[in-house]
Amino acid sequence: MRTFVLRARSAPTDSEKLMAEVGGSCHTEILAHCTMNALFMAQSHREDTTIHLVLESTQDYSRTVTINANEMTQVGGFHEAALLEIVRQALVASAGMTKEQMRHVQPGVTVRTISFEALLKELTQTHSVYMMDKKGDSIRDITLADNPCFILTDHIPMPKKTMNSLKRLGVEKISLGPKMLFASQCITLIHNELDHQM
Numbered sequence: 482m483r484t485f486v487l488r489a490r491s492a493p494t495d496s497e498k499l500m501a502e503v504g505g506s507c508h509t510e511i512l513a514h515c516t517m518n519a520l521f522m523a524q525s526h527r528e529d530t531t532i533h534l535v536l537e538s539t540q541d542y543s544r545t546v547t548i549n550a551n552e553m554t555q556v557g558g559f560h561e562a563a564l565l566e567i568v569r570q571a572l573v574a575s576a577g578m579t580k581e582q583m584r585h586v587q588p589g590v591t592v593r594t595i596s597f598e599a600l601l602k603e604l605t606q607t608h609s610v611y612m613m614d615k616k617g618d619s620i621r622d623i624t625l626a627d628n629p630c631f632i633l634t635d636h637i638p639m640p641k642k643t644m645n646s647l648k649r650l651g652v653e654k655i656s657l658g659p660k661m662l663f664a665s666q667c668i669t670l671i672h673n674e675l676d677h678q679m
């Protein structure tokens with residue numbers, strides 16, 4: 482299984498704001514771009530791939546929208562609007578949830594009120610977790626372990642505090658090269674590297 486986590490620190494958990502912020506300062510289009518590159522390729526979907534979108538701009542709890550490519554049946558298209566619609570529906574479904582609850586949204590899609598930190602703790606139990614960081618070790622020099630999970634951020638950098646806790650959890654920092662890329666571009670390159678390695 483290939484797993485991606487996008488920590489979207491500026492993404493609103495309010496469903497209307499989510500849609501209004503495409504191209505705005507919250508850059509919610511990043512959620513659609515990452516979903517697209519994580520789960521789809523030409524003429525097919527990426528088997529055994531999951532993406533967790535952690536939306537953190539909230540009045541109550543972060544929302545983690547999880548989309549599993551194998552289980553999805555109701556994709557309305559691969560364009561930004563269709564992919565953001567899945568996230569919007571998940572946010573609507575999450576209304577009234579209290580801490581660390583989960584709801585099914587549609588086949589292959591769930592929403593949880595779990596924080597990035599709690600999700601990470603969970604994932605480190607079962608996955609080999611890598612933090613994507615321009616200053617990390619080159620992905621070309623690393624043999625990626627089975628069941629890898631890759632952590633990315635939106636346009637807001639990961640706080641230093643989180644980097645320290647990632648270090649304590651034994652998370653390795655890996656780089657895709659010297660240029661700062663979009664998170665969605667990183668996902669394509671990671672898939673490609675895995676396609677070569679596995």
Ligand SMILES: C[S@@+](CC[C@H](N)C(=O)[O-])C[C@H]1O[C@@H](n2cnc3c(N)ncnc32)[C@H](O)[C@@H]1O
Pocket residue numbers: 612613614615616632633634635636637638639655656657658659660661662663664667
């Ligand atoms: C657009 S970048 C974030 C830019 C943000 N302003 C910053 O300074 O971190 C989105 C994410 O993609 C990943 N990323 C971008 N370029 C990378 C590279 N060359 N190697 C590894 N990860 C990269 C990092 O996880 C980064 O947080």
